[in-house]
Amino acid sequence: MMQLKRTPTIAWKQNNASANLFDDWNNDDMNSLLKLASVAADQATAAIAVAENGFLNFKLAGNIESISISDEFQLLANKVFIVEDLLHDIRFAAFPVIEISGPVRFFFSYPLNRGSESNRQFHLCLFHSEPKKLSKSAINLLGLVAKMGVRLLKTNKQNLQLKKNEEKFKSSKQVGKLVAKQLDQQKKFYENILNKLPTDIAVFDADHKYLFVNPGAISVKEYRKYIIGKDDYDYAEFRQRDKSTADYRREQFLRVKHTGKEIRWEDSLKGPAGNTITHLRRMFPVHDNEGKLSFVIGFGIDITDRKTMEEKQAVLVEQLSAKNIQLIDFCNIVSHNLRGPLVNMSLLVNYIEESTDTEDQILLISKLHPVIDNLNTTFNELVESIQIKQDLEIKSEHILLIDYLQSTIEGLGSIINKSGAHFEVDFDSSMSIFFPPKYLHSIFYNLLSNSLKYQSPNRSPLIKINYTKINGKALLSITDNGLGIDLIKHSENFFKIGKVFHRHPNAKGFGLYMTKTQVEAMDGKIWVESTPDIGSTFFIEFSNQ
Amino acid sequence: MVVLFLLNFQTNSMIAEKSIFLVDDDPTFIFLTKKLILNTKIAAKINEFSDGQQALDFLTDNLEAQDQYPDLIFLDLSMPIVDGWDFLNEYLLIEKLINKKIKLFIVSSSISPHDIERAKNYKIVADFIIKPILKEKFLEIIENLCQDDSTSGMA
Numbered sequence: 001m002m003q004l005k006r007t008p009t010i011a012w013k014q015n016n017a018s019a020n021l022f023d024d025w026n027n028d029d030m031n032s033l034l035k036l037a038s039v040a041a042d043q044a045t046a047a048i049a050v051a052e053n054g055f056l057n058f059k060l061a062g063n064i065e066s067i068s069i070s071d072e073f074q075l076l077a078n079k080v081f082i083v084e085d086l087l088h089d090i091r092f093a094a095f096p097v098i099e100i101s102g103p104v105r106f107f108f109s110y111p112l113n114r115g116s117e118s119n120r121q122f123h124l125c126l127f128h129s130e131p132k133k134l135s136k137s138a139i140n141l142l143g144l145v146a147k148m149g150v151r152l153l154k155t156n157k158q159n160l161q162l163k164k165n166e167e168k169f170k171s172s173k174q175v176g177k178l179v180a181k182q183l184d185q186q187k188k189f190y191e192n193i194l195n196k197l198p199t200d201i202a203v204f205d206a207d208h209k210y211l212f213v214n215p216g217a218i219s220v221k222e223y224r225k226y227i228i229g230k231d232d233y234d235y236a237e238f239r240q241r242d243k244s245t246a247d248y249r250r251e252q253f254l255r256v257k258h259t260g261k262e263i264r265w266e267d268s269l270k271g272p273a274g275n276t277i278t279h280l281r282r283m284f285p286v287h288d289n290e291g292k293l294s295f296v297i298g299f300g301i302d303i304t305d306r307k308t309m310e311e312k313q314a315v316l317v318e319q320l321s322a323k324n325i326q327l328i329d330f331c332n333i334v335s336h337n338l339r340g341p342l343v344n345m346s347l348l349v350n351y352i353e354e355s356t357d358t359e360d361q362i363l364l365i366s367k368l369h370p371v372i373d374n375l376n377t378t379f380n381e382l383v384e385s386i387q388i389k390q391d392l393e394i395k396s397e398h399i400l401l402i403d404y405l406q407s408t409i410e411g412l413g414s415i416i417n418k419s420g421a422h423f424e425v426d427f428d429s430s431m432s433i434f435f436p437p438k439y440l441h442s443i444f445y446n447l448l449s450n451s452l453k454y455q456s457p458n459r460s461p462l463i464k465i466n467y468t469k470i471n472g473k474a475l476l477s478i479t480d481n482g483l484g485i486d487l488i489k490h491s492e493n494f495f496k497i498g499k500v501f502h503r504h505p506n507a508k509g510f511g512l513y514m515t516k517t518q519v520e521a522m523d524g525k526i527w528v529e530s531t532p533d534i535g536s537t538f539f540i541e542f543s544n545q
Numbered sequence: 546m547v548v549l550f551l552l553n554f555q556t557n558s559m560i561a562e563k564s565i566f567l568v569d570d571d572p573t574f575i576f577l578t579k580k581l582i583l584n585t586k587i588a589a590k591i592n593e594f595s596d597g598q599q600a601l602d603f604l605t606d607n608l609e610a611q612d613q614y615p616d617l618i619f620l621d622l623s624m625p626i627v628d629g630w631d632f633l634n635e636y637l638l639i640e641k642l643i644n645k646k647i648k649l650f651i652v653s654s655s656i657s658p659h660d661i662e663r664a665k666n667y668k669i670v671a672d673f674i675i676k677p678i679l680k681e682k683f684l685e686i687i688e689n690l691c692q693d694d695s696t697s698g699m700a
Contacts (some may be wrong), residue, residue, distance in 0.1 A: 181631075249552065328657075328659065331657065332655060332657050332659075332660070339654040339655075339656065339676070340571060340654035340676065341573075343654055343676045343677045344571070344573040344577060344677075347577050347677050348573070348577065350582065367573055367576060370572075371573050381682060502572070
């Protein structure tokens with residue numbers, strides 16, 4: 001009948017206890033400890049208990065799962081707690097039934113360690129379905145077992161810590177290795193960029209000491225190594241070079257340092273092959289957050305190709321503008337030399353038409369002749385000079401200089417005889433020249449007839465012709481003892497078309513212009529030295545000889 | 546207008562003979578210009594110079610006798626020795642020493658705008674005449690010259 005009577009019961013209850021509640025324990029140690037306790041307490045069931053969130057959680061020997069009861073009675077206290085028979089214990093009068101995997105009459109609890117934040121408070125518990133009375137020696141024995149439990153707990157904890165540390169160490173070592181590897185790869189990557197860039201790169205500290213230099217700047221590895229931490233003066237001494245470059249670079253560096261601004265400049269050095277290498281250099285400061293100079297980066301790009309192009313361009317522009325001036329001159333001479341005679345002719349014709357007087361008409365007609373002759377000559381000369389400019393087909397030949405000099409002198413025979421001119425030829429008759437024969441003839445003709453035309457009235461003409469060859473160039477000079485020219489007055493106009501310097505009936509200012517055009521068409525040069533009333537020397541330099 | 550003036554001019558015995566310098570190396574131009582002046586029946590004394598140097602020499606030689614100086618100079622540009630430009634530059638150097646009022650015209654067969662522009666840089670150049678000198682142009686020049694004379698006379 002008693003079974004029908006419902007009695008208040010503390011029973012098993014599922015509790016969401018923490019999974020790691022007993023992790024401080026080594027399972028084998030705990031099992032051994034519980035077995036020992038069980039033996040000491042005359043086969044009572046042994047368990048390790050720990051409180052959490054108002055629940056008591058037990059772990060029995062060999063039991064993996066923990067079991068929990070609510071701890072309304074605070075079964076676990078920080079002291080030994082013994083209930084010999086629950087049914088006859090006044091402390092449990094209201095709840096005569098406690099079930100821990102079955103009804104419990106006997107309960108014993110012994111605190112193991114002192115609980116703290118990092119340590120759980122464990123108890124060694126014993127319980128049995130029958131009442132039990134423990135002897136004093138049994139209680140003492142259980143006290144020893146409990147002490148052993150404390151020791152085991154401590155040892156295990158230490159072991160765990162050791163293991164943890166070991167793992168940590170192992171993993172940290174691996175991470176370290178990985179990080180090192182990544183860093184190494186990154187470093188290689190950036191180094192590769194810096195080293196392979198076709199520029200000179202140097203990084204300086206605030207005192208102009210090298211922090212880094214790439215192979216673009218210094219190709220030899222040993223030199224690169226040497227320079228780190230040193231400056232340009234050290235390097236100049238090391239390489240036994242003079243320190244002008246170091247001086248210059250220090251100046252640039254200080255400018256960057258003091259102004260805090262980037263500077264750019266171009267410099268040209270002799271390359272290993274003797275060629276000139278031009279760099280565009282830039283130097284700029286890098287400041288930290290506080291505006292203090294951290295370092296200065298300098299780099300240079302080889303702009304030799306660009307520079308060469310620019311120089312070629314400049315030469316072309318010069319040639320073009322020279323051509324342009326020639327063209328303007330030419331237009332002027334056409335407008336002047338052709339228009340003048342034409343205007344005269346038309347006026348004369350007008351007068352002839354208007355005139356009724358025969359004698360007057362005859363006079364006017366006689367005035368027409370020189371105008372027409374003049375026009376004719378001018379026209380022919382203009383045509384000739386146009387031909388030189390357009391004569392792209394003209395070819396140089398290896399010819400004997402003396403042949404062309406002789407034929408020119410023969411051609412001028414009558415004038416030479418009349419003036420009693422003498423020639424001094426001061427070069428070997430075997431000497432050749434690489435030049436268009438037609439031009440050479442024309443040059444000799446113009447220069448020699450010039451010398452004869454402007455001879456001094458006080459002495460008979462003496463004309464010296466000299467010819468030398470040096471380094472692929474040839475120099476021809478023709479010196480006379482004629483009137484000479486005031487070069488200070490006329491230097492600008494000397495070879496210009498239509499320029500005449502002497503009162504001479506046949507002076508029209510074409511000869512020298514033609515000569516210059518012919519010489520320059522073959523990449524040569526012509527110039528003159530002259531003193532009034534002493535004479536003139538014309539020099540012609542021929543290239544490609 | 547021109548004709549009227551000419552009539553006045555020819556009947557006015559007060560008009561003095563004009564002195565004209567022709568500085569040009571082209572004998573045909575000299576011949577034609579002289580013929581033109583002759584045809585206008587204007588009383589004129591003409592001096593010829595075949596280059597700038599000769600004209601300059603005349604001016605510097607007669608600094609003490611400036612009554613020999615012309616009223617008009619017709620100056621060619623392209624000449625031997627001292628061309629028109631050189632003449633102008635030299636003229637500027639002696640200009641201060643010249644008391645007589647001289648009108649200077651460039652007379653050139655050049656039609657180059659460059660030359661015309663360049664001539665404008667010289668204050669002493671009254672005008673740039675592209676050859677030939679036509680009768681109308683010559684008369685206009687003489688008329689202006691006479692007007693200048695009368696205005697300066699009134700002042």
